[in-house]
Amino acid sequence: MEGNDFSRVIQKDRAARQxxxxxxxxxxxxxxxxxxxxxxxxxxxxxxxxxISVGIADIQNTDDPRTRRLYKDEAVKVYxxxxxxxxxxERTIAQIVxxxxxxxxxxxxxxxxxxxxxxxxxxxTSLVERIQRGLEQAAPVxxxxxxxxxxxxxxxxxxHLRREFEKMLGVHIEGDLCPVCRYRLKEDYNQRYExxxxxxxxxxxxxxxxxxxxPPVDPNNxxxxxxxxxxxxxxxxxxxxxxxxxxxxxxALNVGDRGMVxxxxxxxxxxxxxxxxxxxxxxxxxxxPGRHGMVYVDxxxxxxxNEAEWQKFKADHTNEAILDRIVVVKVPYNxxxxxxxxxxxxxxxxxxxxxxxxxxxxxxxxxxxxxxxLEPTSKCDLMTKLRxxxxxxxxxxxxxxxxxxxxxxxxxxxxxxSGISTRFIMKALDxxxxxxxxxxxxxxxxxxxxxxxMTKEAxxxxxxxxxxxxxxxDTLHKEYLDLLEKEITxxxxxxxxxxxxxxxxxxxxxxxxxxxxxxxxDRNTREELSPDEGFLKSIEEQIAxxxxxxxxxxxxxxxxxxxxxRRGEKVSYRSYEPLKxxxxxxxxxxxxxISRIITKARTRDEDQGDKYNSMVKNLLENGYCESCVxxxxxxxxxxxxxx
Numbered sequence: 074m075e076g077n078d079f080s081r082v083i084q085k086d087r088a089a090r091q092x093x094x095x096x097x098x099x100x101x102x103x104x105x106x107x108x109x110x111x112x113x114x115x116x117x118x119x120x121x122x123x124x125i126s127v128g129i130a131d132i133q134n135t136d137d138p139r140t141r142r143l144y145k146d147e148a149v150k151v152y153x154x155x156x157x158x159x160x161x162x163e164r165t166i167a168q169i170v171x172x173x174x175x176x177x178x179x180x181x182x183x184x185x186x187x188x189x190x191x192x193x194x195x196x197x198t199s200l201v202e203r204i205q206r207g208l209e210q211a212a213p214v215x216x217x218x219x220x221x222x223x224x225x226x227x228x229x230x231x232x233h234l235r236r237e238f239e240k241m242l243g244v245h246i247e248g249d250l251c252p253v254c255r256y257r258l259k260e261d262y263n264q265r266y267e268x269x270x271x272x273x274x275x276x277x278x279x280x281x282x283x284x285x286x287x288p289p290v291d292p293n294n295x296x297x298x299x300x301x302x303x304x305x306x307x308x309x310x311x312x313x314x315x316x317x318x319x320x321x322x323x324x325a326l327n328v329g330d331r332g333m334v335x336x337x338x339x340x341x342x343x344x345x346x347x348x349x350x351x352x353x354x355x356x357x358x359x360x361x362p363g364r365h366g367m368v369y370v371d372x373x374x375x376x377x378x379n380e381a382e383w384q385k386f387k388a389d390h391t392n393e394a395i396l397d398r399i400v401v402v403k404v405p406y407n408x409x410x411x412x413x414x415x416x417x418x419x420x421x422x423x424x425x426x427x428x429x430x431x432x433x434x435x436x437x438x439x440x441x442x443x444x445x446x447l448e449p450t451s452k453c454d455l456m457t458k459l460r461x462x463x464x465x466x467x468x469x470x471x472x473x474x475x476x477x478x479x480x481x482x483x484x485x486x487x488x489x490x491s492g493i494s495t496r497f498i499m500k501a502l503d504x505x506x507x508x509x510x511x512x513x514x515x516x517x518x519x520x521x522x523x524x525x526x527m528t529k530e531a532x533x534x535x536x537x538x539x540x541x542x543x544x545x546x547d548t549l550h551k552e553y554l555d556l557l558e559k560e561i562t563x564x565x566x567x568x569x570x571x572x573x574x575x576x577x578x579x580x581x582x583x584x585x586x587x588x589x590x591x592x593x594x595d596r597n598t599r600e601e602l603s604p605d606e607g608f609l610k611s612i613e614e615q616i617a618x619x620x621x622x623x624x625x626x627x628x629x630x631x632x633x634x635x636x637x638x639r640r641g642e643k644v645s646y647r648s649y650e651p652l653k654x655x656x657x658x659x660x661x662x663x664x665x666x667i668s669r670i671i672t673k674a675r676t677r678d679e680d681q682g683d684k685y686n687s688m689v690k691n692l693l694e695n696g697y698c699e700s701c702v703x704x705x706x707x708x709x710x711x712x713x714x715x716x
Contacts (some may be wrong), residue, residue, distance in 0.1 A: 100267040102226050110243045116373045117176035117183050123207050128153035139464030160415045161407030168402045184354050189377040191404030194494030197377040201335050205284050208332050213273035220254050221322040222330040223274050229266040248369040252317040276332050283332030285325030289341035300324045300349045304363045315364050326359050329372040339376035340386040354398045405489030406446045410463040413439035416495055428506050431516035431701040433556050438498050438520055444544045446492030448485040452476050466650035501527055512700035517553050518708050557709055562661045564691035565668050576656050577646035580612050584627040615658035672710050
């Protein structure tokens, strides 16, 4: 049965592939074009259509309030083509798509190189690979059978007939036959181009069909044949030097015809080596090897490198010809905490990493990565900036901190172009796991220790190392203790969500009555009572709202939640950030003493033992494993609620 299953899968796949293949003559191809002119596309239009065909959404169309708060009225599109693999670089992707859109309309950018510039590990190569995979998964293209460049069949139509054919077909015919096909048309088909065989071909990076790749070449051994092909010297004893039959049009620019060419670490090559890009972009021709004139190419050139190489290349005024043909798109590191966590979740999901990851582990590692990428500002500290960039509301002294995120970004133009890379963080996760093989688990504590060890050993300037260690040993240590205290509080408080909501509703009842100078109707006894100011103060003092400031705070809460309800949004204890923080602190203070005693106690009575076991059970249900819950609780006992 298993053998039959394998055979059935193979046969089904082969039949599906064969069904997509087509062979015929140019005359038959012309009928296909007349029926569907969209099959004739230049490379930029093909890639643009490929991207938008998967779907487009507005970034504001989300249930995440942080995203809506962060982007406000900004019209940023999210492209499904990239959505599941790239996080926090929506604006960068929008620039890339804008380039392809402009180029697809045959504007100036159709004759420009798309150059991705950014720090190591920011996703430049991954973006290019995503486009390559998209081409490989796309429908096959029609090409001249036997053509080394798999060129567009309409190139066979002689120039004096093209205008007439363009009217009949509803397309624009651009380009010329390569020397090899021109020779075959004359010698093998006696110029009867309508009989020339046409076939479909699938894009393939490995088979070098429509996707060319140019790696950095040794400066002492640079050979332009990597770009434009060469002459087969073994045939020169049979054919003359100018005979097209000696040509090997297998350079990256030949291979990338109809598709794309990737230049890896482009400026590691000598400038003279890149001169072929000048004509390939502006005139859409490249020199043929030997004495065979120029060859038409329709390809999208995508290059990438880091910023240092770009600055060095740009500083040389002799490179102006190439610089004038480049569209620069910066690919910075992600600066959103929620998106950084998604990056590591994706990497782990696609790897053989099977260890348990304790709650807040990736969050803490992500905080370190983002803090290293931020530039200091006088308007707030870096941790506040991190939260603002994540779309969070930051509460200080009972008020939401009013800092314009857009202004912060405008003041720091290079933000995200330096700092800790995702690879550094992933190595720390691996190191943390290797130190805890028996538990097969990583947690915020051993990951932070691994990051500290790696930072001490890294080749960094002294001031940078000092700052990174301060992030790890002070800023993130305090941040994790806050997270841990909330986590243990939730585990201790039975039905935490329900109790928080009950406190919230009770506060609203009494605050509304206080503001409107009315009485509160008890939800159970139905009797009318005066607003309980003592209760209101017990909540407000958690966020330092005291004295005369309480009146204004209560009015703000009622006004904010009334407007939220009026917009049809659901109101909960999380709706107004200052009140949410006050309620959480109130719950934490109510169990702090018991949690401190029970967590730190070496021996527990029966009641304390039941509470401890219940807490552990809740932590296990909330994502901890038996190994990390033990480590985390010991850490809490040693660092929280110190006597």
